[in-house]
Amino acid sequence: MLASDRIAEENAPRLPAHRSDYQQLGEVLARGGADAEAVAGALARFSVACPSWALGTGSTRFGRFPRGGEPVTTEQKIDDIAALHALTGANRSVSLHVPWDDPEDPAALREYARERGLGFDAMNSNTFQDNPSTTEGGKISYKFGSLCHSDASVRKAAIEHNRYVIRLGEKLGSKAITIWLADGTSYPGQGSFRGQFERVLDGLCEIYRAMPEDWRLYTEHKPYEPAFYSTVNADWGSSLLLAQGVGERALCLVDLGHHLPNANIEQVVSRLAMAGKLGGFHFNDSKYGDDDLTAGSIEPYQLFLVFLELLDAGGGELPRLAYMLDQSHNLKDPIEDLIQATDALMIALAQALCVKRAELREAQRENDPVLAEELLHRAFRGDVRPLVAEARLRNGAAIDPIATYRAVGYREAKLAERGDSTVATGL
Ligand code: RM4
Ligand code: MN
Ligand code: MN
Numbered sequence: 001m002l003a004s005d006r007i008a009e010e011n012a013p014r015l016p017a018h019r020s021d022y023q024q025l026g027e028v029l030a031r032g033g034a035d036a037e038a039v040a041g042a043l044a045r046f047s048v049a050c051p052s053w054a055l056g057t058g059s060t061r062f063g064r065f066p067r068g069g070e071p072v073t074t075e076q077k078i079d080d081i082a083a084l085h086a087l088t089g090a091n092r093s094v095s096l097h098v099p100w101d102d103p104e105d106p107a108a109l110r111e112y113a114r115e116r117g118l119g120f121d122a123m124n125s126n127t128f129q130d131n132p133s134t135t136e137g138g139k140i141s142y143k144f145g146s147l148c149h150s151d152a153s154v155r156k157a158a159i160e161h162n163r164y165v166i167r168l169g170e171k172l173g174s175k176a177i178t179i180w181l182a183d184g185t186s187y188p189g190q191g192s193f194r195g196q197f198e199r200v201l202d203g204l205c206e207i208y209r210a211m212p213e214d215w216r217l218y219t220e221h222k223p224y225e226p227a228f229y230s231t232v233n234a235d236w237g238s239s240l241l242l243a244q245g246v247g248e249r250a251l252c253l254v255d256l257g258h259h260l261p262n263a264n265i266e267q268v269v270s271r272l273a274m275a276g277k278l279g280g281f282h283f284n285d286s287k288y289g290d291d292d293l294t295a296g297s298i299e300p301y302q303l304f305l306v307f308l309e310l311l312d313a314g315g316g317e318l319p320r321l322a323y324m325l326d327q328s329h330n331l332k333d334p335i336e337d338l339i340q341a342t343d344a345l346m347i348a349l350a351q352a353l354c355v356k357r358a359e360l361r362e363a364q365r366e367n368d369p370v371l372a373e374e375l376l377h378r379a380f381r382g383d384v385r386p387l388v389a390e391a392r393l394r395n396g397a398a399i400d401p402i403a404t405y406r407a408v409g410y411r412e413a414k415l416a417e418r419g420d421s422t423v424a425t426g427l
Contacts, residue, residue, distance in 0.1 A: 001079070001116065002086040002408060004396050010404040011393065018399050021386040029354065032378065036387060039353045042318070043346050043391035047092040048283065049121035049324040050338060052101045055080040056424025058292065058328030067333065068420030069411055074101045075112055076418065082116035083410055084335055088342045089395025093121040095324050096172070098165045099131050100425040106171035121176070122218060122280065122322045123169035127158040128182035128226065134161040147203030148183035148196035148232050155203055162207040170212060176322055177211070178253055178280065179204065180220040184227025184234070193230060197241075200232045204246045211249070218253035218279045218322060219243050223260050225290055235259075236268045243277050251279025255326055256306070257290040258282075266305040273313035280322030283345060292328035294337055296344025303344065304380050307352035316357065318349065328427065333411055339401045343388060350384035 026036035055077045056070045071077040078094060085091040094113060096103075103109040113119065127146035130138070134157045144150070146158035166177055183200060185191040208217050221239040224231055233239055239252040252272050259265055272278040283295040285303070296303045313319050323345075329337040356375055363372040389399045398404035405411075 002083045002410065004086065006408055007086060007396070007398050007404060010407055011399045014399040018386065018389055018393070022390050025382075025384070025386045028382070032354075033356060034354050036390075039350055039384075040387050040390040040394065042353055043350055043388055044089070044394045046090050046318065046346060046349060046391070047323070048090060048342060048345055049093040049095045049322070050081045050084060050091045051095040051097060051124070051324060051326060052077045052081075053097045053424070053426035054325060054327060054329070054338060055334050056329075056426050057334065058330045059427060060330060064423075065330070066421075066423045067411075068422065069415035069418050070422045070424040071414075072418065072422050072424065074103050074109060077101070077424070078109075078113050078116060078118060080335060080414075081118060083405075084338050084342075085117065085397075087339055087398045087401035087405055089392045089397030090342050090346060091325075091338070092117070093119045095121045095124060095178075096169075096174075097124040097126060097426075098161075098168060099126060099133065102168070103172075106168055110172050120169065120172040120174040121324060122178045122216075123165050123172075123174050123176070124178050124180070125162045125165040127161055128180070131161060134158075134164070142182070145181075145183040145191075145196070145232075147181060147200045148191070149199070150191075150195075155199060159203055159206050163210045166207070166211055166215070169215075175214060176216040176218060176280075177207070178218040178220055178322070178324075179207070180222065180255075181233055182226050182231075184224075184229070184231035186228045188229055190229070196232050197238070201242055201245050204242060204250070208246050208250055215249065216279060216322075217246065217250045219246075219250065220253040220255055220258070220282070222255065222258035222290065236272060240272065240275060240277055243279075244275075252277050253280040253282065253322065254278070255282035255284070255290075256295070256303075257284045257286040257292055257326075261288070265302060266309045269306055269309040270312065273309065273319075278313060278319070278321060280324065282324050282326035283341060284325070284327045292326065294327060294332075294344065295325065295341040296348060297340075300344065300348065301380060303348040304351045305376075307345075307348045308355060308376075311352050311355075311357070335410065336402060336405060339405060343401065346388040346391065347384055350387045351379045351382070354379040354382065354384065 057066045221233045243250040285293045285298040
């Protein structure tokens with residue numbers, strides 16, 4: 001584990017500069033009517049879950065280049081998330097993907113995580129790959145879909161897998177299941193849009209009935225991949241229809257990479273929130289498709305606008321949704337990528353919190369697009385990093401998490417401990 005005194009030791013020489021930057025920024029913000037203390041407080045409460053498949057090197061269709069020292073057991077993954085959280089102070093929970101992680105003793109795993117200050121967020125089921133334990137040694141296959149399948153025995157296996165994931169999640173203290181389906185078709189005529197949708201809706205209803213009363217079910221849409229002609233839950237409209245058809249505790253989950261090019265994602269967020277059906281987020285960034293790049297690395301302005309809509313949905317506060325990072329780390333050390341992403345989310349949230357929302361409303365009423373945009377730019381173009389560092393400091397985390405991660409030699413230690421040829425489960 002990354003000791004807190006080791007982090008404090010790294011923070012010590014950075015403290016004087018940080019204090020002065022934070023104070024100066026506080027004065028600048030105060031002149032504009034914003035309260036640095038309030039923003040830092042809100043940032044210190046922010047948390048985004050880390051999925052258990054994020055600690056290994058991701059692959060592309062063309063290859064995978066593991067760097068060694070990757071976690072193999074679920075406990076080792078939790079160790080890495082604990083190290084991440086120690087540095088950022090903002091990754092308080094783990095999201096398991098079953099069967100990539102399928103603990104034999106969930107009660108012991110829950111305790112293991114608790115001892116490291118972590119809880120379990122939404123569970124993720126996987127019916128986009130064949131799973132030997134529910135697909136009876138290859139007799140049942142998800143090649144042509146899972147809940148949408150024309151064969152009832154395949155649908156039954158997929159429902160059973162989701163029930164299994166819910167039962168596992170109950171033992172871990174999770175309160176939700178996220179269902180992303182690869183279901184769809186790759187060729188026109190291959191399946192019926194309507195028939196597939198109705199079967200998915202029926203399947204989700206059955207899974208919903210298997211959930212405890214305090215659980216939520218999230219439907220995650222995605223336009224294409226691996227289905228290349230049609231995907232059953234392709235867009236926010238389909239996701240909304242599914243969530244509305246399933247029940248009150250079925251909500252939509254927005255993955256930032258799951259939209260067709262140029263989609264106005266912040267407007268999607270607003271619409272779903274307006275319908276009372278916004279349930280969660282998967283953060284990442286993309287240039288072309290579901291690239292799963294570091295959050296905020298390509299479209300930071302979009303990320304800021306998304307957070308602004310979230311604050312709108314929460315009446316000025318961040319609504320309590322299932323926030324999770326969903327990235328693929330092909331080139332970077334996964335932990336460094338996760339640190340950068342968490343930092344980017346906190347920066348975007350800080351900027352959004354600095355927007356004078358009452359003045360923005362007034363500019364909108366007055367039909368003054370220039371002033372409205374100026375109000376956004378004033379917040380977006382300011383350097384809010386001292387606020388984020390202050391939030392980390394208040395959580396006992398690192399002023400500069402990347403530099404601290406490198407200085408403590410975490411990866412080197414894991415390479416020595418786990419070896420240079422370990423490969424984590426995932427894609
Ligand atoms: C999908 C989607 C899901 C994730 C899988 C691995 O594209 O984003 O959320 O669980 O990838
Ligand atoms: Mn996702
Ligand atoms: Mn994705």
